[in-house]
Amino acid sequence: MNEKNKLLSDKVLNKTLKVLGIILLFLAVLFMASQFSSIWTKITAAIGAVLVPVALAWLISLVIYPIIKLLERRGVGPRGLSVTVVYAATAIIIGLMFYYITPFVRDQIAQFFEVGGDYDAIVAYFKGDFKTNFIFGQGVYDWLSQTIKDSGLVENTIADAADNLSSRLASTMLSVITIIFILPILLLFYLLDYERVNDSLRSIVPTKYEKGTSELGSRLNQTVGAYVRGQLFLMIAIGTAATIIYKLIGLKYFFVFGMIVGFTNIIPYFGAIIAMIPVVIYAVITSEQAGGVNPLLVVGVNVGLQFIEGNIFQPIIMGRQLSIHPLIIIVSILFFGSLFGTLGVVFASPIAATIRVLITFYKEKKETLNTAESNAPPAAATS
C-alpha cells in the first residue's frame, strides 16, 4: 500500500475521528466550565488548599522516610519510636539553628540598617554618585527621573501593590499558618502509617493496573526522592561553602549573603543569578569604601560556585537517569512559576522530574505491550 492510500485507510480515519471527538468534547467541557467559573474557582481553591500540604508532606517524607527505615534496621522501633526520634532530632536541630544562627543574622541586618551604615551609603549612592556617574550622562538621568515622576508610575505601582498586599496578606498568611500547623501533623500520620496509606492508595486502582501502578509509585518515590534529597544536600553544601568564601574575600554581610546563595540554590539556573544580584550590587556600591570588596571577585566567586555545582555536583547527585535538559527545567520554572507563584518556582524541577518519570513509564509500558503483541502467536493475536 502506498503512502497516500495508507493515510486514507479506515484505521487512520477512525483514529482521526476519535482524536477530533476527544478534542471537541474537551473544548465543550472547558466551555461549560468557564460558564460556572465562580464555582470552579472555589473548587480549585479547595483542591489547592488540600494539595499543597499533601504534596509538601509527600516531598518531606521522601527525605525523612529513608532515615526512619535506617533507624528501624538498626533496631530503633516500633514505628512510633523511630518517628519520635526523627521528630525530636529535627526539633533540636531547628532549635539549635535558631539559637546560634539568628543572632548572627539579626546582628548583620541591624549593622546594615544602623545610622551611617551601609543602608545610608546605598541610599546616598543612588542620590549622588549614581546620578553624577550615570552611564548615559546626568541629563538623561534627570529626564528619566522626571518622566517617571510625571507618569506617576511609581506611585501607582506602590498603591496597587499596597492594595494587593492588604487583600492578599490575610489569605496568604492564613494559608502559610495553616501549612505550618497542619504539615507536621499530616506528616506524622503519613509516616506512622506509610505502608498502610500506600497500600490503601494502591487498592483504589483496579487489579489489572495494580502491578503497574505499584511499579510507577516506587519509581516516582525513588526518582523524585533522589532529586529532593540531592537538592537539599546541595543547598546546605553550597550555602556553607559560599558563606566561608564570602568571609574569606572580606565581605561584610557574609552570613546573610551565604544564606541567600543556599536558599536560592533550590531554583536551578535562576537561583544563582537571583543570589548574585544583591551581593554584586552591594559590592559595587561599597567597593570604594574602607573594607569594600572588589565586585569582580564577588562575581568570580558566584560564577565559580555555579560552575562547580553545575558541572561536578549536579551530574553526580542527579545521575544520568535524572538529568533533565536545561531547556525543560527553564520552561517548567516559567510555567509552574506563573501557575503557582513562588512555590511553583521552587517545585518546578521535582514536578518536571515527576512528569519525566510518568512519560518514560508510559513509553516503556507501550513498548512492552507492542513487543508482546508482535511476539504473540497469530491465533492469540487475532482473538
Next chain:
Amino acid sequence: MKRKKVYNLFQINLILFYSFSALLVPILIGFSYILDLQLLTSVNIIVLVADIIAAVVFIVGLTFILITRDHFQRRLKPSYSREFLWLIIIATFGILGIGVIFIYLGGELFYVPHIIIPLFLTTYLLLYVVGQKYFNINLLKR
C-alpha cells in the same frame, strides 16, 4: 580484554575515612571561622579543640570501620557516586579550612586565593584520578 577492578565498599570507606580524618581539623576550623569563634577565644584553643575532636573521631571511626569490615567487604557497587560526592565535599571544605588556617597563622587575607586556588586545582586533579580508579566515576563526563 582488560577488566576494570571493582573495589569493595570497605576499601571505599577507608579512602573516605582517611581523607576525612586528615581534613577534619581544617574543616572544623573553617566552620569556627563562620561562627567568628576566633573573636571569642584564642586561635590556639580552637586548634586544640579541633585536634581533640579529630583524634576522637579517628579512634572511634577506625574501630567502627574495623568492626564492620567483613560486612562492607562483601558489598560491591558498579560505581560509588554517593561516596564520591562525600569525598568532594570533604575535600572542598578541607581546602577552604586550610585557607582559614593560613589566616589564623597570621597570613594576609589578600593571599588566601593564592593558596586555595592552586590547592583546589591540584585536589580536583587528584579527585579525577581517584574517581576513575577507585570510585568508577569520571569527573569530566556528564
